Amino acid sequence: MDVTLINGTTYHLFQPLLYQVATGILSEGEVAPPIREILRRQRNVDVRLGRVRDVDVEAKTVDVAGPGVSYTVGYDTLIFAAGSSQSYFGNDGFAEDAPGMKSVDDALELRARIFHAFEIADLQTDPADIERWMTFVIVGAGPTGTEMAGQIAELAHRTLPGQYKHIDPHRARVVLVDAVGAVLNTFGDRLSTRALRELHQLGVEVELNTKVVDVDPTGIEVETVRGPERIPAMTKVWAAGVSAPPLARRLAEVTGARTDRAGRIHVEPDGTVPGHPEIFVVGDLMALAGDDGRQLPGVAQVAIQSGRHAAGQIKRRLAGRPAGQPFHYFDKGSLAVISRFSAVASIGGLRLSGFPAWLIWLVVHLFYLVGFKNRVSAVLHWAVSFLGRGCPERVTTLQQVHARTAMRQYGDPFAPAPDTYTGSRTPVTSGG
């Protein structure tokens, strides 16, 4: 069996710890090891960099755009595991001033924005400007937004005080905004209330039942229960909502598959696309109901288990054995960190909070980090940050600050370039 793995980046990303890259606790290498290195002993796997732009279900090929190179790959069986993208609920323009947190690029850009905000505040003389630079708004009070808000508050209140001559980082405002009436609302009332209390203790201002109506470079417009308001803030983080990547729409078009509201592909109980037993969709891209009739969530365990299930089905087919059981998701629980030594955990019927939940978080995240070296260095970085007050990965470059502008100006490096392909691969002349 030959396997071709096509990915838009050279690394495998452990997204749950991305917020720690953005806030200077971990380095990007610790959460994003090279795919080639992970699979180096898997001799039958060919790893290729590129973005799949189109799929031809008749010819059984996918068209791929790499940086300056376009190529086509044939398949017998196709597995789509393209994950999810940030959703701005139809307001994609918000992305410029409120970057999301989906990739290493996002995390490094946010790191630069967060630490530069304190630097620039230190240079201001007008109190209104200082306040604007020292106000951080996080949109979305799910696990990512809550973790981000807690961590920025810890930076401001534990790590940075004493390091600036002209500002007091204690005075930074961290505002967590959500359109619904609870933080971490999928964790249930008790844990949600506990998380809210802890956020307040950390000094995070939590604005619930508050809808974002506009985002601009110097602030954010919200519709609160008190009426419309403006929060002046230079640094905004978008942690609300996901949608399927553009490729999902193309796959749905060519296969006739139905999609849900977020654009995810409805699959058969075995994970295949209806009418196309040779195409599997797994992970965040897959829309499938669980045992309780509700759509399976876009979480890592669904992705891991559905990926394993698809691989198992393919192995059975190749061995000439009948198809196995439909995909069954086993929910191992959910975890979210509020601050150092404090988390919430919902595992089966068990609801834990505080230090015990944080210990579980620590063990689980260490277990799932890829690579022994990464685990050792993550533990060292956590010791520096959680036991001490350090923040070991604070380096930011001007390139990170200006990357978004530069990419807009110079275009997408993965845009198809029909004349520059090499080797015997078939050139692709248009993207999907």
Ligand SMILES: Cc1cc2nc3c(=O)[nH]c(=O)nc-3n(C[C@H](O)[C@H](O)[C@H](O)COP(=O)(O)OP(=O)(O)OC[C@H]3O[C@@H](n4cnc5c(N)ncnc54)[C@H](O)[C@@H]3O)c2cc1C
């Ligand atoms: C900030 C953050 C925190 C999270 N925290 C948690 C958590 O604590 N617990 C939890 O269970 N889940 C968490 N999740 C969700 C979890 O990370 C996802 O459910 C999981 O990664 C989904 O796996 P996947 O393989 O479907 O997609 P991804 O892990 O998103 O992988 C998709 C891959 O496809 C590539 N790709 C996309 N489009 C193309 C294309 N056209 N061509 C080629 N390659 C393409 C991407 O580059 C990426 O490498 C978090 C997610 C985020 C963003």
